[in-house]
Amino acid sequence: MAVREGLLALLHEGPRYGYQxxxxxxxxxxxxWPLNVGQVYTTLDRLERDGLVEVRGVEGETAPSQKTYAITVDGVAALGEWWEAxxxxxxxxxxxxMLKVLMAIERGDDHALRVITHQRTVLLTLLQARRKERRAAGDESLAARLVTDALVARAEADLxxxxxxxxxxxxxxxSATSAPTTASSTSTRKASR
Amino acid sequence: MAVREGLLALLHEGPRYGYQxxxxxxxxxxxxWPLNVGQVYTTLDRLERDGLVEVRGVEGETAPSQKTYAITVDGVAALGEWWEAxxxxxxxxxxxxMLKVLMAIERGDDHALRVITHQRTVLLTLLQARRKERRAAGDESLAARLVTDALVARAEADLxxxxxxxxxxxxxxxSATSAPTTASSTSTRKASR
DNA sequence: CATACCATGTAAGCGGTTACATGATTTT
DNA sequence: AAAATCATGTAACCGCTTACATGGTATG
Structure with missing residues (x-):
């Protein structure tokens, strides 16, 4: 549910064709975020099937035919909900x-601590690299800048x-090795059979 | 790539069957994170196909047959990579x-600002609810506590x-309405034909 | 006895990714 | 002439979700 709404948002500004x-x-x-062209066409098919989009026409009778799509009223409504959602x-x-840490805890606190410290060091170097690239990306587009900002914020939160x-x-x-209370809930049942 | 490795991690502690x-x-x-049982079985099939897991045996000749799976050496190796990745x-x-904000910017700065403020207010109330639930979840399991902590941290970062x-x-x-430099790159081409 | 739970699976569909096929136009 | 780009699509697969089917066992 990300590419779908993204395309819808672009179509809201006017009719477009797939490659565009x-x-x-x-x-x-x-x-x-590179987007595979094939996915655009399949997504457009699904959008058309759901009535959020319609084919406006095909321009160019020669090979690159430029099949133009336009957003429908239902599409506009769905997009409106997306903005607020x-x-x-x-x-x-x-x-x-999160899953990694939780599973590591399940295996044992010592293992979990090792995984945590390792993840932290890797994340920290990755964060510093991103901070550096953010400082260098002053001339980049606003979009690229915002994305790196978001990634930095996320990395800091994770740390x-x-x-x-x-x-x-x-x-x-x-509770040295593993959580004893949760593990027994399933294993005791088997033992009692 | 989340459930798959999670199951592998659980199997590393010993042979298990699907429902378990x-x-x-x-x-x-x-x-x-509730997990649909059906997905466990399909995931186990794929793990077996990839040689990361093998069927150890079927206990109970009557109906609840308990088909037991065990991790293989390749499985242990794959799991080891996962911990460090x-x-x-x-x-x-x-x-x-991020996509929502970027697309909103594409539509126009004023629209983007409206979307941002709306998202912020919604996120803020959601964050306060989670903080409240975190304070109340003192007697909960460690796992549940850590998950809510993570969600709070993420929400703060997003804000x-x-x-x-x-x-x-x-x-x-x-640049009132839309980004002029990026939008022209595709539209000029069509006009020049 | 009926309901809930244990335990196995199958089928259909979704969004996404990768790879491939076809052909025209433009650039090098 | 060769290569890159434009533009359309198809096919196969992945992980995941939902829903359904089939039974046995335990509990109310």
Missing amino acids: LKTEFEAATGGV VPSDDPPPRDEL RWLDTCEEHLQRRPA | LKTEFEAATGGV VPSDDPPPRDEL RWLDTCEEHLQRRPA
Whole structure:
């Protein structure tokens, strides 16, 4: 649910054809998010099927035929909802870093601490690289600048979270290897059979 | 690439069967990320196909047959890489909030500012709700606590980023409607034909 | 006895990625 | 003449979600 609405937003400014949407999408995101052309066409097919978009006409009877699409009233309505919608909650999207730490805890606190410190060092170097590139990207497009800003902010948040994870693990009563209460819930059942 | 490695991590602690993996996965994530049982089986099929997992045996000749899976040496290796890997860069994952703001900018600075302020207010109330739930979740599992901590940190980062977006838009020379330089790159070509 | 839970799976669909095919036009 | 770009599409696969089908077991 990201490319779909992105294309819809571009079509809201006027009729476009597939290839044009690809280039404009990439331009709007500062070249940070390349978009495969094929996906534009399949996405346009789905949008047309759902009635959010319609074929306006085909210009150029020769080979590069430029099949033009336009947004419909339903499409405008769907787009309007998208602007106001806030990225989903309940359930929160599965995040790889969180999952990694949680699974590491399941394996054992010592292992979790090792994973956390390792992730922190890698993330820190990556953050510094991004900060450097942000300083150098003064002449870049606004879009590219904003994206790097967002990535920096996210990385900082992740680093802070890793710190709190470490504190939580160090403060809690030593349950050396694994969480005993949760693990037994499934294994006891098997033993009682 | 999240459920797959999660199951692999659980299997590293010992042989498990499908349904067991579902319950343990949900327990490890503090019940925050429910996992459809069907996906466990399809994922196990793919893991077996890739040689990261193998069927250890089927216990119980009666109906609930409990088909047990175990991790292989290749599986252990793949898991080892996962612990050290840092969530991907280049290209950074498409994020809905970022895309939304970038597309709003494409439509016009005034529209972008409206979207930003709206997103900020919604995010702020959502953040306060999560802070409240975090304070109340003292007796919850460590996993659930860490997840809410992470979500709070992310929300704070997003809010800060929205602020910087607003500053960037307000400071830059008034290009009222849309970005003229980027938009012309594709439209001029069509006009020149 | 009915309901909930345990345990296995299949089928259909979604959005996304990669790769390939076709042909014209423009640039080198 | 060769290569890059424009422009359309198709095919196969991935991980994921939802829903359904099939039974046995335990609990109310």
